[in-house]
Amino acid sequence: MSIVKKELVPSVIEMMVWTRKIFKQGIRRPGYSADYWAENWVKEQFETMGLQDVTLDPVPVKKWEASNAELKIWMVNEPNELLDIPCFPIPYSKPKNNLEAELCMISDKTSKSGKIAVSELELFKFPVKAIKSYSGVDRYYDPENEFDNMEQTFPFDFEMRALFDRPLKDGIAGFIGILSGYPWETDEYYVPYDAVEGEIPGVYVSRDNGKKILKLIKKGTVRAKLSYKAKISEIISHNITGTLRGISDEWIVIGTHHDGPWNSAVEDASGMVLVLAQAKYWSQVPKEQRPFNLMFLMNCAHMAGGRGAIAFAEKYKELLRKVVVGIHLEHVARDVKSENGKLIPLADPTVRWWFVSRIIPLEETVEEAIIKEDLERSILLPPDGFPPGRDSPPTDGSFYHLEGIPFISFLTAPPYLFDTADTLDKIHQESYEPLTQAVIRIINSLKDHSADELRSLVLSKKERNKIRRKYKMRKENGI
Numbered sequence: 001m002s003i004v005k006k007e008l009v010p011s012v013i014e015m016m017v018w019t020r021k022i023f024k025q026g027i028r029r030p031g032y033s034a035d036y037w038a039e040n041w042v043k044e045q046f047e048t049m050g051l052q053d054v055t056l057d058p059v060p061v062k063k064w065e066a067s068n069a070e071l072k073i074w075m076v077n078e079p080n081e082l083l084d085i086p087c088f089p090i091p092y093s094k095p096k097n098n099l100e101a102e103l104c105m106i107s108d109k110t111s112k113s114g115k116i117a118v119s120e121l122e123l124f125k126f127p128v129k130a131i132k133s134y135s136g137v138d139r140y141y142d143p144e145n146e147f148d149n150m151e152q153t154f155p156f157d158f159e160m161r162a163l164f165d166r167p168l169k170d171g172i173a174g175f176i177g178i179l180s181g182y183p184w185e186t187d188e189y190y191v192p193y194d195a196v197e198g199e200i201p202g203v204y205v206s207r208d209n210g211k212k213i214l215k216l217i218k219k220g221t222v223r224a225k226l227s228y229k230a231k232i233s234e235i236i237s238h239n240i241t242g243t244l245r246g247i248s249d250e251w252i253v254i255g256t257h258h259d260g261p262w263n264s265a266v267e268d269a270s271g272m273v274l275v276l277a278q279a280k281y282w283s284q285v286p287k288e289q290r291p292f293n294l295m296f297l298m299n300c301a302h303m304a305g306g307r308g309a310i311a312f313a314e315k316y317k318e319l320l321r322k323v324v325v326g327i328h329l330e331h332v333a334r335d336v337k338s339e340n341g342k343l344i345p346l347a348d349p350t351v352r353w354w355f356v357s358r359i360i361p362l363e364e365t366v367e368e369a370i371i372k373e374d375l376e377r378s379i380l381l382p383p384d385g386f387p388p389g390r391d392s393p394p395t396d397g398s399f400y401h402l403e404g405i406p407f408i409s410f411l412t413a414p415p416y417l418f419d420t421a422d423t424l425d426k427i428h429q430e431s432y433e434p435l436t437q438a439v440i441r442i443i444n445s446l447k448d449h450s451a452d453e454l455r456s457l458v459l460s461k462k463e464r465n466k467i468r469r470k471y472k473m474r475k476e477n478g479i
């Protein structure tokens with residue numbers, strides 16, 4: 001019996017039909033109508049596929065809605081020469097009507113108190129070679145030998161969080177983040193999404209519009225008037241679950257989040273499609289051939305502090321003890337290059353990150369599935385320490401690691417992830433079927449393992465490093 005029944009795997013055509021349907025509904029932030037549509041549509045799909053116990057669990061979430069953003073700047077010696085600068089309010093920042101103040105650079109050494117601080121923001125760039133070394137497990141699949149000459153642009157910068165906090169210390173009245181280091185012209189950057197309410201107003205300005213501000217600041221004293229409205233309301237979003245029984249009492253959870261910052265094709269219509277493809281596949285496989293009970297999860301509120309995943313972990317605490325592996329699937333992304341301020345989709349996928357618990361048989365299972373399905377540009381990463389300083393993966397599935405549950409969290413992080421540039425052409429369609437098949441292989445390969453056994457095999461960072469050194473020595477000495 002083949003380990004993947006190819007005839008039961010949804011075709012890329014069907015998966016793209018799902019993707020387009022989700023995308024065209026509109027902005028899928030928590031509490032927006034397109035996200036409610038997504039919840040009901042997923043429920044319908046689960047029911048049509050014959051999943052049992054299809055449930056919508058309510059989760060209280062902070063919805064953020066901003067409007068009427070305006071930024072005007074002028075030189076104090078030319079008060080009639082007003083420049084209107086398009087801008088986008090920073091999510092969860094404090095709205096203000098007509099904040100008028102002098103502009104300063106955030107790097108200025110003189111007093112910034114009461115001023116609007118301007119900062120140029122970058123996107124973090126990292127050589128893939130360095131990510132590979134961070135992997136700590138030496139498991140990656142790079143058949144074209146591209147990694148050593150590749151650089152990845154992340155959709156965020158590690159400095160940014162500190163930047164949002166810093167103005168408070170200096171008594172700054174407002175903040176303008178110029179997206180100078182962005183490889184395309186945009187101000188629609190939906191970050192941060194931790195749903196922590198800011199204490200000052202702030203907006204993003206695109207690279208080219210930012211240049212106008214910087215030019216004036218170089219010439220002399222500049223003042224600005226900043227206004228926008230924003231409403232934060234308590235709303236109810238929902239986690240959707242459905243199950244299929246298998247031959248074991250134990251469980252595998254296959255999930256992702258259903259919300260996103262915009263219409264967001266990659267983030268995370270593509271993850272929803274991966275989960276739907278698993279549900280459809282396993283619903284057609286006879287119960288005796290499902291190695292475990294399967295729970296399919298589409299949680300809410302990734303874009304509002306990850307509340308959905310937290311609520312899921314709380315509600316299903318008991319069931320999670322019997323979970324052999326939690327599998328979280330996010331973002332089927334296409335690599336891009338930039339040309340004249342525009343993003344151009346390329347043929348290859350964005351580098352794929354597979355965060356996996358430090359369990360050797362689990363690492364081996366994932367590695368084997370990646371190779372079998374020829375999922376080039378894949379790197380296995382440890383559950384903590386990447387990006388540097390993290391105690392869990394930078395994914396919606398990070399709760400598995402924090403709760404001590406063996407997990408696999410698949411993620412790509414293209415630079416356009418939180419931007420309106422995340423459109424249908426950014427989906428790496430060619431990966432839909434092989435990724436689906438890789439997950440099916442992983443689930444089937446785990447059939448002889450149990451929840452307790454895998455937990456007993458979790459290695460510490462030190463133990464894992466020891467194995468890595470031995471493995472390297474054996475390789476170098478040709479043993």
Ligand SMILES: [Zn+2]
Pocket residue numbers: 257267268271302330331396
């Ligand atoms: Zn996501």
